[in-house]
Amino acid sequence: MCGGLSHCKIALVFAVIMDLLGGSALLIGVFAPLEIQGRDFGDLLVYTGALFVVTSLAGWVLWYSGNIEGLSSKKELGHIGSAVDRLARNLSRKIRSYRTHH
Incomplete structure (x- = not known):
């Protein structure tokens, strides 16, 4: 019901x-x-x-x-998911390093 x-x-x-x-x-x-x-x-x-x-x-x-x-799991995303993870990690590191230097 x-x-x-x-x-x-x-x-x-x-x-x-x-x-x-x-x-x-x-x-x-x-x-x-x-x-x-x-x-x-x-x-x-x-x-x-x-x-x-x-x-x-x-x-x-x-x-x-x-x-x-329907949020996709890492297995379903395959190599695209890991590429997005790497991109997000790199962007996060750049933002963090920018904040510490300024």
């Missing part, structure tokens, strides 16, 4: 709950008259709902990045 969700189910649940709470708070803050003793609390719910929705983005990013498939 949840085969397509595969990894990072906690991040998915976090994101969905934060979206539900945020959406509910936003809708209640906009459409419900929330005046208590002459003070309007609708703005508070709107801002709180927006904060929940923005926080849910972290959960969505974690869930999405946890489900990225």
Whole structure:
């Protein structure tokens, strides 16, 4: 049933709950008259709902990045992988030596 969700189910649940709470708070803050003793609390719910929705983005990013498939292993890359490794190592050494000399 949840085969397509595969990894990072906690991040998915976090994101969905934060979206539900945020959406509910936003809708209640906009459409419900929330005046208590002459003070309007609708703005508070709107801002709180927006904060929940923005926080849910972290959960969505974690869930999405946890489900990225297909990073190639060194065996699959063969000689290209080792060439890229050498290039990255050389570039890193040059940057490091530049920083120590300046």
